[in-house]
Amino acid sequence: MSPRPRKDERSINLQEAIKETAWQYIAKYGAPALSLRAIARALGITAPAIYNYYPDRDALVTALIIDAYTSFGDAQIAARDAFPEEDIIGRLHAIGHAYRRWALAHPQRYQLIFGTPVPGYVAPMKQVLPSAVRAFGVLVSVVEAARRAGTLRADSFPPIKPGYEAALEEWKRFSGDADVLSLSVALLIWARVHGMVSLEIAGSLPPFGAGVDALYEYEITSIERQFFREGES
Amino acid sequence: MSPRPRKDERSINLQEAIKETAWQYIAKYGAPALSLRAIARALGITAPAIYNYYPDRDALVTALIIDAYTSFGDAQIAARDAFPEEDIIGRLHAIGHAYRRWALAHPQRYQLIFGTPVPGYVAPMKQVLPSAVRAFGVLVSVVEAARRAGTLRADSFPPIKPGYEAALEEWKRFSGDADVLSLSVALLIWARVHGMVSLEIAGSLPPFGAGVDALYEYEITSIERQFFREGES
DNA sequence: TGTACATCAGTGAACGCGCGTTCACTGATGTAC
DNA sequence: TGTACATCAGTGAACGCGCGTTCACTGATGTAC
Numbered sequence: 001m002s003p004r005p006r007k008d009e010r011s012i013n014l015q016e017a018i019k020e021t022a023w024q025y026i027a028k029y030g031a032p033a034l035s036l037r038a039i040a041r042a043l044g045i046t047a048p049a050i051y052n053y054y055p056d057r058d059a060l061v062t063a064l065i066i067d068a069y070t071s072f073g074d075a076q077i078a079a080r081d082a083f084p085e086e087d088i089i090g091r092l093h094a095i096g097h098a099y100r101r102w103a104l105a106h107p108q109r110y111q112l113i114f115g116t117p118v119p120g121y122v123a124p125m126k127q128v129l130p131s132a133v134r135a136f137g138v139l140v141s142v143v144e145a146a147r148r149a150g151t152l153r154a155d156s157f158p159p160i161k162p163g164y165e166a167a168l169e170e171w172k173r174f175s176g177d178a179d180v181l182s183l184s185v186a187l188l189i190w191a192r193v194h195g196m197v198s199l200e201i202a203g204s205l206p207p208f209g210a211g212v213d214a215l216y217e218y219e220i221t222s223i224e225r226q227f228f229r230e231g232e233s
Numbered sequence: 234m235s236p237r238p239r240k241d242e243r244s245i246n247l248q249e250a251i252k253e254t255a256w257q258y259i260a261k262y263g264a265p266a267l268s269l270r271a272i273a274r275a276l277g278i279t280a281p282a283i284y285n286y287y288p289d290r291d292a293l294v295t296a297l298i299i300d301a302y303t304s305f306g307d308a309q310i311a312a313r314d315a316f317p318e319e320d321i322i323g324r325l326h327a328i329g330h331a332y333r334r335w336a337l338a339h340p341q342r343y344q345l346i347f348g349t350p351v352p353g354y355v356a357p358m359k360q361v362l363p364s365a366v367r368a369f370g371v372l373v374s375v376v377e378a379a380r381r382a383g384t385l386r387a388d389s390f391p392p393i394k395p396g397y398e399a400a401l402e403e404w405k406r407f408s409g410d411a412d413v414l415s416l417s418v419a420l421l422i423w424a425r426v427h428g429m430v431s432l433e434i435a436g437s438l439p440p441f442g443a444g445v446d447a448l449y450e451y452e453i454t455s456i457e458r459q460f461f462r463e464g465e466s
Numbered sequence: 467t468g469t470a471c472a473t474c475a476g477t478g479a480a481c482g483c484g485c486g487t488t489c490a491c492t493g494a495t496g497t498a499c
Numbered sequence: 500t501g502t503a504c505a506t507c508a509g510t511g512a513a514c515g516c517g518c519g520t521t522c523a524c525t526g527a528t529g530t531a532c
Contacts (some may be wrong), residue, residue: 014475030352032265037518048520049476057519114435116349119263158447187438188429188448195428196421202347205420214391215421222459247508270485281487282509290486472530481521488514497505 015053017043022064027108031118034061061121066131068109073135075102080138088146089224095138096193096220103197110201114194136190137176143186143227144178151229154181189223248286250276255297260341264351267294294354299364301342306368308335313371321379322457328371329426329453336430343434347427369423370409376419376460377411384462387414422456 021039036057040047054060079098083090103110113132117123146152172183196216199205205212254272269290273280287293312331316323336343346365350356379385405416429449432438438445 030265030349032263032349033352035518036520046477047518048478048522051520052475111349114437116263116265116344116435119266156451158451183439184444184448188452191428191432191452192425193428194432195424195426198431199424199427202349204347206416211417215417218389218391219421219424226455226459268485269487279510280485281489281511284487285508468532470530470532473528475525475527477523477525479522479524481519483518485516485518486514489512490510491512492508492510494508495506497503499501499503 014043014045014049018050018053018060019064019067022060023108026064026112031061031108031112031115034118036060058121061118062124062127065112065123065128068106068113069128069131069135071106071109072102072113073131073138076135076138080142085145088142088149088151089228089230091142092224092228093220095142096189096223097216099193100197100200100216103201107201110197114198136186139190140178140182140186141176143189144182146228147179147182152182152185153227153229154185157181157185185227189227192219192223247276247278247282251283251286251293252297252300255293256341259297259345264294264341264345264348267351269293291354294351295357295360298345298356298361301339301346302361302364302368304339304342305335305346306364306371309368309371313375318378319382321375321382321384322461322463324375324378325457325461326453328375329422329456330449332426333430333433333449336434340434343430347431369419372423373411373415373419374409376422377415379461380412380415385415385418386460386462387418390414390418418460422460425452425456
């Protein structure tokens with residue numbers, strides 16, 4: 001009847017240790033080269049032992065992806081909630097910079113989520129989607145708040161054609177009660193932020209050094225000016 | 234003294250056939266999974282035969298990357314030159330849309346250039362850089378033309394700090410005689426375009442369908458409005 | 467507190483696989499006289 | 500035109516490697532009486 005604390009403790013530690021080692025491996029050799037045997041070797045363990053914690057390689061990858069989305073979502077939520085609800089510009093600014101900061105701090109996680117997919121692996125949507133939607137929903141929620149407050153500048157935004165409004169509705173199901181317009185604007189903002197950060201992570205940028213900070217700040221501010229009117233705060 | 238036409242013909246054909254098959258393989262299984270044996274199998278050839286054309290696997294990957302950049306550059310140049318030199322907005326619009334069109338038409342090439350790098354492979358800069366610079370130089374040249382014509386809106390652009398202007402100078406060497414400011418603006422434009430297209434290619438966009446066209450057109454127009462004054466054309 | 471039993475995390479050997487690369491070879495293609 | 504020779508693209512066997520996964524096992528940990 002009484003639990004067996006020691007065993008459980010050990011198990012959990014090893015389960016976490018496997019993921020940690022996997023991250024290190026991904027950082028060094030890239031996600032596609034992730035190997036159970038290599039992880040086991042690094043942990044001083046035999047490869048079959050991993051099967052006590054993950055039924056196969058794909059399950060481990062799935063767990064890693066969910067972890068990455070969760071970590072990403074945590075960062076987004078923390079950034080948003082550091083500013084009061086009414087300060088929409090402040091919140092937007094914060095999550096924009098949090099996006100880059102998180103990506104630079106965890107390039108492996110970023111690569112696993114946004115990079116080229118691991119060959120031969122397809123993410124099981126049902127497991128991954130909730131954590132992904134939670135993360136992306138932060139931006140959507142702020143844009144939607146602006147729309148409700150009447151400070152969203154959408155006059156020049158391309159009209160949502162009937163055909164694709166229907167398609168968006170499906171995506172809406174996962175994003176709470178945000179308006180389709182908010183989703184579209186959020187998507188475009190996300191694309192801009194993602195564009196800079198992905199180039200920076202991939203090392204495709206010329207050696208700007210600290211100059212990238214200035215460019216990024218400029219881009220975030222451009223987004224705010226283009227899409228948001230000044231609020232009361 | 235006379236040449237041996239038949240042999241050379243065959244050789245060249247096989248050399249090209251290897252690359253073509255490699256592209257198909259990359260399209261199906263992703264660049265990291267590229268395998269000489271698989272290519273040979275698909276061609277009805279034994280693997281060692283490939284060594285008559287490429288000294289090793291990395292050499293083949295390098296050749297593929299250069300081909301991709303060349304194809305990309307061709308598309309950019311053709312788009313730009315379809316409009317007269319004075320019509321800067323027209324040229325910008327054209328290369329912006331050409332970028333997306335090329336990426337959608339050749340997702341494998343796009344992925345190989347901009348996606349997660351092939352694990353264990355490092356591109357030899359000396360071989361790859363010229364074709365890469367040729368491609369990116371198209372956008373730079375148009376922005377630089379605007380700057381010279383005095384129609385580049387750079388008032389609100391972040392000032393180039395001394396430290397990173399020096400770093401940029403190094404990159405400038407490859408980009409002809411464009412101004413540092415033009416390089417910075419071109420980089421930001423590139424990041425925006427790349428942001429949308431890379432999300433679309435990776436399938437990360439919600440099912441917008443044809444709506445993506447409208448969003449993309451909107452984004453291109455936003456860029457033009459933000460950075461360029463009306464010229465004479 | 468002490469003994470007999472059950473659990474189950476981790477082991478080590480083995481499987482079948484595909485990979486990049488090497489090597490000595492063969493046999494058709496092309497050349498020289 | 501005909502023969503002897505050189506070239507060299509492609510072959511087939513072999514190497515050593517690392518991989519994911521299976522399987523029967525062992526031995527320490529924890530449980531029940």
